[in-house]
Amino acid sequence: xxxxxxxxxxxxxxxxxxxxxxxxxxxxxxxxxxxxxxxxxxxxxxxxxxxxxxxxxxxxxxxxxxxxxxxxxxxxxxxxxxxxxxxxxxxxxxxxxxxxxxxxxxxxxxxxxxxxxxxxxxxxxxxxxxxxxxxxxxxxxxxxxxxxxxxxxxxxxxxxxxxxxxxxxxxxxxxxxxxxxxxxxxxxxxxxxxxxxxxxxxxxxxxxxxxxxxxxxxxxxxxxxxxxxxxxxxxxxxxxxxxxxxxxxxxxxxxxxxxxxxxxxxxxxxxxxxxxxxxxxxxxxxxxxxxxxxxxxxxxxxxxxxxxxxxxxxxxxxxxxxxxxxxxxxxxxxxxxxxxxxxxxxxxxxxxxxxxxxxxxxxxxxxxxxxxxxxxxxxxxxxxxxxxxxxxxxxxxxxxxxxxxxxxxxxxxx
Numbered sequence: 001x002x003x004x005x006x007x008x009x010x011x012x013x014x015x016x017x018x019x020x021x022x023x024x025x026x027x028x029x030x031x032x033x034x035x036x037x038x039x040x041x042x043x044x045x046x047x048x049x050x051x052x053x054x055x056x057x058x059x060x061x062x063x064x065x066x067x068x069x070x071x072x073x074x075x076x077x078x079x080x081x082x083x084x085x086x087x088x089x090x091x092x093x094x095x096x097x098x099x100x101x102x103x104x105x106x107x108x109x110x111x112x113x114x115x116x117x118x119x120x121x122x123x124x125x126x127x128x129x130x131x132x133x134x135x136x137x138x139x140x141x142x143x144x145x146x147x148x149x150x151x152x153x154x155x156x157x158x159x160x161x162x163x164x165x166x167x168x169x170x171x172x173x174x175x176x177x178x179x180x181x182x183x184x185x186x187x188x189x190x191x192x193x194x195x196x197x198x199x200x201x202x203x204x205x206x207x208x209x210x211x212x213x214x215x216x217x218x219x220x221x222x223x224x225x226x227x228x229x230x231x232x233x234x235x236x237x238x239x240x241x242x243x244x245x246x247x248x249x250x251x252x253x254x255x256x257x258x259x260x261x262x263x264x265x266x267x268x269x270x271x272x273x274x275x276x277x278x279x280x281x282x283x284x285x286x287x288x289x290x291x292x293x294x295x296x297x298x299x300x301x302x303x304x305x306x307x308x309x310x311x312x313x314x315x316x317x318x319x320x321x322x323x324x325x326x327x328x329x330x331x332x333x334x335x336x337x338x339x340x341x342x343x344x345x346x347x348x349x350x351x352x353x354x355x356x357x358x359x360x361x362x363x364x365x366x367x368x369x370x371x372x373x374x375x376x377x378x379x380x381x382x383x384x385x386x387x388x389x390x391x392x393x394x395x396x397x398x399x400x401x402x403x404x405x406x407x408x409x410x411x412x413x414x
Contacts, residue, residue: 063153066098070239127413142388164197182265186241194258195275298406308371345384
């Protein structure tokens, strides 16, 4: 019998997971150290603990709110050597009751900067990189490609779906966490190993994701997806589960991909359950088998024309660049007859920018580029392509995936 866990207004059918781990198993001799000299002394009492694994590990924490704070705190205390923190937001007073790393003096500052300083203060031995930007559109896939584990601490469905699809492209495990009042859940998703996040979505979920943008696809100003009630107690529990599962993945211990830890703090019920895979799930067909590094290509220095010349030399003179977003190249107004050249990704525009005297203009756009466009001398960054991105090249119907490896210095843990 499967368990029906109700997460209003939807019902998700889950199967309980039986534990296979013997907590008394001894993997290797326990190492004893001086507690006055070794900050990780207590961890050495865990037989399978490998400090060198943690020291070299790279973990991305996407989202630096209440949940991200708890995850970051735990990773820092455990000695995870390299942590990427990504978030687009700034600190407001409401964050102070739920976020352990922030203080009143931090109001108005970028979350990633304060979080980076705080975890370095907790553990000066670790290295951190702060990324201030939209994880859906601004975080290059090549950055995530170099992570060992990705931990999602985002509020909304759109961010989770973007993380899920990105991880499938680069075959990386990721851990999702979510909260609503005293209810919380932590989930493990690993490409090719059980259900993924998109497997759990219903038509209503897709409708809510689409509300993140208007019917024309423009960004909605001040849209606040995922504003739900949270408590520091719930975030501490869920953040601890996420960090613990990341620790096990790094040590190659058994985890439950496609599984979810559900906790109801009001009824004191909790347990691990497994999702069922969805046949034909869209995320499962978007994988990058081989990625070609292009060290001569850089987002901020290479023009579209220069990039396509590299592609034509390396791959084929017939190859095209296919973007994952709509590139708006101009507006035209049928009423006044005026046209305007323009160049911007659609997701960076607002609906108001499409208006002429209060009336909608028609947009001119493309997603296929040859390098011969009128704007071919603009840099890849000006086209909206992020640092260290992996781009899709269409070579007569066959796809090749290339990375802007000239941006490798952008990934710098300090």
